[in-house]
Amino acid sequence: MQAPLSLLCLPCAGASATMYLRWRRRLPHWIEVVPMELPGRGSRLGEDFVEDFESLVSLLCAEHDAALRGNFALFGHSMGALLAWGVAQRLRADGRPLPRALLVSGSAAPSQRDPDRFVDMNDDAALVGDLRRQGGTPEELFDSPELLRMTLDTLAADYRVCESFAHAGNAPLPLPLHAFSGRQDDIEPWRMEAWSAETSRAGFTLDWFDGGHFFIRQQEARVLEALVQRLAGLAAGAEVHAPRARALA
Template identity: 40%
Template structure:
């Protein structure tokens, strides 16, 4: 008996609106969900159709077990999206989402689906550099809570609520585990244009850690600094969206 097909709607809770000349599939940072990109949908229409992708373990997929390793996460995503990709399309990911988008682009370009027209990675050191965080799987909850607070992006009122805090820590332990168990493999560079965005004051990503992105693509790698820290995608959203629109449709 064949295994049941993975429902693409789980990964795409906010499906394509259609009508735009290009589609942008977006992957969230650690601990976040697809709704992070909902404001982008209205702001990038009619030029770009934003389709947020939803990994398990968050928002409407709260009951689904989150992945702790990248390979099964990608296997699940690729199986769900088989025959569903709306071309032409680009990939965007912030922080952990940038790593997922990069390896997704690699597998699509290797023949596991249609090749993306552009890859935009944000707030992430080059994949050649391993995580600088303490080993998450050995951290107790107080240590993990300290790490999550230091990373930012999670409101204090959530972390101060006992029940919500435990939910966040469970998800962050899995998501950060995806990052820390990842091992870069030196495959041929992607034949896809790559844009790298990074916060100018991001303490989690140094310029030295950004530079090896240049080795990851053979069709041009453009590294751009944006004012702000790690979550410049929130504080400088208009600037980021202008850059995204320029990458995909060439408008200023």
């Protein structure tokens, strides 16, 4: 029998963690989907955005302390992948339990992020253009001034989070790492392949799917099939605490 596992999921820029709720109906019962909602959206709509990467990671680790224990894994798409990696690094630095695996989707490796991908966060037209370029946004949203305003404000705040990120040469994580990417996404393949350097464990995988940046929606069934395959072999057991880690010089 497969041991129960909590899958903590972090959203992409401009989105709510509710993007993962439909997975609860589509994944096997032994995987419990736990959306990690960020301030300023979804059920936290009335809260102020947190626009600094390290501050947001610290907040998430504190708020989800109970969930970040036991048999759990982290998943994130796009900005969510970077945040998931940041949470795993913070857990290790604090000597706290580590996830059984880190699953990252649609995001360049932390050491190989492309600075040219940033857009002007104060330019609504540029943000709208970025939404349209990436796809995945319902056309009805562009026709609703109120919804579009909320989305653009959220997207700008999240882009500030990404812009504030600075790779400090962190040591590889001692856990399995599985990456997912779209063949038609504009992230260069070598930036995805660089995730292999973020784990010190054997078994790194990189799965490719037809589709652009939001291949996880376009190819949802295939993505979830691969996700289940990667999670099925994880060992359950006592919490594993990592020694405090130092950033490499």
